Amino acid sequence: MDIYREHYLNCSYGVRSWLLTKDHKRIALLFLMSITLFFFLGGAFAVLIRLELLTPQGDLVQAETYNKLFTMHGVIMVFFFLIPSIPSVLGNFLLPMMIGARDLAFPRLNLLSWYIYTIGGLFTLGAVFSGGVDTGWTFYTPYSSVYANSHVIATAVGIFITGFSSILTGLNFIVTTHKMRAPGMTWFRLPLFVWSSYATAIIMVLGTPVIAITLLLVGVERAFGIGIFDPRLGGDPLLFQHLFWFYSHPAVYIMVLPGMGVVSELVTCFSRKRVFGYSFVAFSSVAIAVLGFLVWGHHMFVSGQSPYAGMIFSFLSFMVAIPSAVKVFNWTATLYKGSVSYDAPMLYAMGFIGLFTTGGLTGLFLATIAVDVHVHDTYFVVAHFHYIMVGGTVMAYLGGIHYWWPKISGKLYPEGWARFAALVVFVGFNLTFFPQFILGYLGMPRRYHAYPAEFQVLNVMSTAGASILAVGYVLPMVYLIWSIRYGKTAGDNPWDATGLEWQTPSPPPTENFAATPVVGWDAYDYGAKEEEKELQVV
Amino acid sequence: MSNSSTALAHQFDDIEQQHESDSLGMWIFLATEILFFGGMFLGYSVYRAVYSPAFSEASRRLDVLLGGINTAVLLCSSLTMALAVRAAQLGGRRTVIALLIATIVLGSVFLGIKAFEYYQKYEEHFIPGPHFEFAGANGRHAQIFFSFYFVMTGMHALHMVVGIGIMLTMIWLTKRRRFSPEYYFPIEMTGLYWHFVDIVWVFLFPLLYLVDRS
Numbered sequence: 001m002d003i004y005r006e007h008y009l010n011c012s013y014g015v016r017s018w019l020l021t022k023d024h025k026r027i028a029l030l031f032l033m034s035i036t037l038f039f040f041l042g043g044a045f046a047v048l049i050r051l052e053l054l055t056p057q058g059d060l061v062q063a064e065t066y067n068k069l070f071t072m073h074g075v076i077m078v079f080f081f082l083i084p085s086i087p088s089v090l091g092n093f094l095l096p097m098m099i100g101a102r103d104l105a106f107p108r109l110n111l112l113s114w115y116i117y118t119i120g121g122l123f124t125l126g127a128v129f130s131g132g133v134d135t136g137w138t139f140y141t142p143y144s145s146v147y148a149n150s151h152v153i154a155t156a157v158g159i160f161i162t163g164f165s166s167i168l169t170g171l172n173f174i175v176t177t178h179k180m181r182a183p184g185m186t187w188f189r190l191p192l193f194v195w196s197s198y199a200t201a202i203i204m205v206l207g208t209p210v211i212a213i214t215l216l217l218v219g220v221e222r223a224f225g226i227g228i229f230d231p232r233l234g235g236d237p238l239l240f241q242h243l244f245w246f247y248s249h250p251a252v253y254i255m256v257l258p259g260m261g262v263v264s265e266l267v268t269c270f271s272r273k274r275v276f277g278y279s280f281v282a283f284s285s286v287a288i289a290v291l292g293f294l295v296w297g298h299h300m301f302v303s304g305q306s307p308y309a310g311m312i313f314s315f316l317s318f319m320v321a322i323p324s325a326v327k328v329f330n331w332t333a334t335l336y337k338g339s340v341s342y343d344a345p346m347l348y349a350m351g352f353i354g355l356f357t358t359g360g361l362t363g364l365f366l367a368t369i370a371v372d373v374h375v376h377d378t379y380f381v382v383a384h385f386h387y388i389m390v391g392g393t394v395m396a397y398l399g400g401i402h403y404w405w406p407k408i409s410g411k412l413y414p415e416g417w418a419r420f421a422a423l424v425v426f427v428g429f430n431l432t433f434f435p436q437f438i439l440g441y442l443g444m445p446r447r448y449h450a451y452p453a454e455f456q457v458l459n460v461m462s463t464a465g466a467s468i469l470a471v472g473y474v475l476p477m478v479y480l481i482w483s484i485r486y487g488k489t490a491g492d493n494p495w496d497a498t499g500l501e502w503q504t505p506s507p508p509p510t511e512n513f514a515a516t517p518v519v520g521w522d523a524y525d526y527g528a529k530e531e532e533k534e535l536q537v538v
Numbered sequence: 539m540s541n542s543s544t545a546l547a548h549q550f551d552d553i554e555q556q557h558e559s560d561s562l563g564m565w566i567f568l569a570t571e572i573l574f575f576g577g578m579f580l581g582y583s584v585y586r587a588v589y590s591p592a593f594s595e596a597s598r599r600l601d602v603l604l605g606g607i608n609t610a611v612l613l614c615s616s617l618t619m620a621l622a623v624r625a626a627q628l629g630g631r632r633t634v635i636a637l638l639i640a641t642i643v644l645g646s647v648f649l650g651i652k653a654f655e656y657y658q659k660y661e662e663h664f665i666p667g668p669h670f671e672f673a674g675a676n677g678r679h680a681q682i683f684f685s686f687y688f689v690m691t692g693m694h695a696l697h698m699v700v701g702i703g704i705m706l707t708m709i710w711l712t713k714r715r716r717f718s719p720e721y722y723f724p725i726e727m728t729g730l731y732w733h734f735v736d737i738v739w740v741f742l743f744p745l746l747y748l749v750d751r752s
Contacts, residue, residue: 101549102548102549103548103549104549105549105550105559105563106559106563107547107549167567167570171563171566171567171570172563174562174566175559175562175563175566178559178562179555179558179559179562180549180550180555180559205566205569205570206569206570206573207573208570209570209571209573209574209576209577210573210574210576210577212574213574213575213576213577213578214577217577217578217581217689220689224666224667225666225667225668226666226667226681226682226685226688226689227666227681227682227685228581228585228682228685228686228689233678233681233682234589234678234679234681234682235682236584236585236588239581239584243577243580243581516551
């Protein structure tokens, strides 16, 4: 019954038309598929970790295998899922549409970015399946550069290659945001997702080259024994930690900033209100990007770093809480007197706010030197960063996928199932990770396959939670794929949202807009939309 | 149809927007390169401060004459590169090709001299690793100096090889009449990249060769 309309999905067919596409929307889908694959692979390692931790002694795997499991879980989830997730999938799909452009500034680089990601991923997978790596995702020297007896170089090369994918995406986003905005789309009319993607892109561009050279030096040291990080030869392992965290702490903001952007979109849309304090939320993204580069030393409080440096890093880490809190307060204030509805994306957004706040506040514990000495390298830290990365980023990612799914696929997902899945994820997540705060505080160290018997109850709770969480993650994959075929046709703007991406058909045509839009209004102009609706009723 | 409209990529409205985007993109890329080399410069500075005597001693084993010649060669190659960009703006196809070839020749001379220096260091057992030998009080720390020497100049040389590859592509494209005074951006971007590589050397040369020569 639908009238045939050409859009980006049906304009050409065949594997070739996808593998050689320069359309940002198709490249986003390529990323979506590869990233989903890595997510479930990384998840599989998490399942094995949790199963082993069901009992105090090592029965499923022994120490060496366990070391490889948590390393590969970390490497895959951090470098191949969390970092590219929202930027490469949602950012790629949405950024040009949100600013009223036909494509990113460099479509070929964008496709190259996916190829680089895939090659780096295959390299790492090769390392994983030929025996894996056991250094922890942090590759601390001199263990990684001299002693480790696993595939360190191959894994490092894989991450090195994938880094360039990140750099190219970041570069593309920055140039696109500067140069490709539609007429009238001023900086302060940009959706907040664009602001946070822009801030993320800055971190990607400035941080990633540093991890590249660091891993390169580790590889060279391992291959040729040059001794830059090897204390036996006069090198300094602390230098490695500085270089590593100079990227890897800002990388946390690469993971969470885009999530914050997604949540800003969701909260405004489902409260039918303009975001509270637009420019504060916008600038807080930039502030997080800048401050995020100055706090890496809080990973090194007990590494033998100068205590004065530690104090400054502690202070600066507290400072990052300010722009983060600005966001949380402004989202909350946006809800106030809004006409809030609880569709699935909003449930994820609410989940994000709660879990991110918990993760952020426990981050302040860790930024306090004295407390950090107590909980350093315990499950408290594990719980803290999973609250940010899984409770924050993954919730936002899923919320965003649901929210923009009608635009991406042209179909509606089943709302009831989606709300159910969101609840399952929330419950499963808290059951998995909240006990780990307690475990860590009681002194259970991370990265061990065995533990004293008194920690078993909490570990069983955590494993039980992980099983629930796994169900929560499989559900959306099932019903979203189902909806491609059986879902109801979505219409151009099922949420009655304001962004430019909703003013074009779903799925959008290859060139996004029939004519370049001219923007004469601010972002999140829900007030005007509501008035319009009232007038129609009258 | 004029050349400029065929060169316009579909996502841009006009050639000026494309030029600005290309240029901004290239500068951002160079920023990432600075951070990339920055990691090595940081490491160098740390050990230079900690193992100051060893670094002075090891630095004196480098051939400052060859290093000096190389610096001159590379600065000249930046001149020919700059002239090539100017020629491209003016539309002189043959001049562009001649100047790019000159740049490639100078770049290759640099790499040749560098290879000869590497060979010398190999003969003198200055390659870090099990066969490293250094007569002097600070052999262990001198090895770190040579580690940085090889990693930094090696990375720099790799960038030059890439640059030469890009210039060969540009020559080929120029021959195929792909550029015009309206659309010469790829040559301009090649120029930016080459100057960047040059500037890295301008920092490497004093840090590695001249650190303690008065």
